[in-house]
Amino acid sequence: MAQSASNTVLVESGRDRILDEAAALFLRHGYEGASLRQLAETVGMKAGSLYYHFASKDDLLTEILRRGIDVMQTAFDEAETASADVRPVARVEAHVRAHLSALFENGPYTAAHVMTFRTAPETVREVVVPLRDAYEARWTEMLRLLQADGAIDPTVDVNVIRLVLFGAMNASVEWFDTDRGNLDRFAAAITAQFWNGVGA
Amino acid sequence: MAQSASNTVLVESGRDRILDEAAALFLRHGYEGASLRQLAETVGMKAGSLYYHFASKDDLLTEILRRGIDVMQTAFDEAETASADVRPVARVEAHVRAHLSALFENGPYTAAHVMTFRTAPETVREVVVPLRDAYEARWTEMLRLLQADGAIDPTVDVNVIRLVLFGAMNASVEWFDTDRGNLDRFAAAITAQFWNGVGA
């Protein structure tokens, strides 16, 4: 009942705790809108002490953006192995569910990533862009294969439909409420809209 | 050939000029990430002089967010009268085109709105939320009528598909390049994806 030993603690401390709270703060107020003193107070220390764990505020953001991608990649991995031989639409739904899981169920890193990346300092973006590209390439490749197999409309631009789908999923961070909505149902709804459309 | 008289000047000045550049700056760097000194230098004046035109930075943002909605509302009006009696999917496409027009063809206000609203100060949001709600209600009502007429799948949640569509359209600010892509074609593509889906 009480926490046992090593893996996940009820209230973590140190570096991971800082990253968690920083990601949540950046998500809510934006990168420039959140101050280190605000962050320090949230985690219960003084601003200067943060520099024992991180070289700079930019460095902190870089780490958060990196973790955001790691979470997405891991989710993609799991969806890939879990949906190895299901029909195309179910495969897409598995990956949609995985991406939503990254956004809502694995800490604030992915949500903070998709919301703060655009206005991040150039030096930070430079580091993260290749990682982003790699993740997006996996999606594009998956959709490209489905199109080659005849499962996706051959007239659509795979890159465009991916960006549209990403926009829809990522924007849900702004309005989807995990307390009120069910993520499985939401993934099913967004996949149905993506695959079949809404026309009667 | 040279500009004539009143309506639109090649290079505007004064208050409108400030708003234009401020919206562009807020869009690029976020509200907190853009400074008034940066803005002042862009429009060719000193930071303090901005206060002749605006009471505060928050006030400036409020005006920009308000204009962003005005542009959307106007675009919606035009789409509504232009697509009064066309088939449902064409009606939706007209409104998608109108929203994209607001985002890309009528100054940076709407784009700045959708990108900075989320992290705007609470006092600013309070003022703008009712205006936002009014615009979103028009969309919901339109889709609701289409569903009542049997043109939209009766099993979908109109509010969810609207939010998903909004997410897709608004996120395109991040990646769609007006110099390379055609907005008519993009509106057609996004509408087709919305209406018919991408499944073969």
Place this chain on the structure above:
DNA sequence: CACCCTACCTAACGTTCGTTAGGTAGGCAA
């Protein structure tokens, strides 16, 4: 016991921020 390393703290540095008070050049009106 002596030592050291971890994880903080205090206190300040210089910079930048939004903002304000008071001044002024130029145009238009009486």
Place this chain on the structure above:
DNA sequence: TTGCCTACCTAACGAACGTTAGGTAGGGTG
């Protein structure tokens, strides 16, 4: 010519920012 109004400017204010240098309590190790 005098006076006012518009649209700026200069100069500074206090606050907040990211960041750094130096100090220290406490636990683990020899």
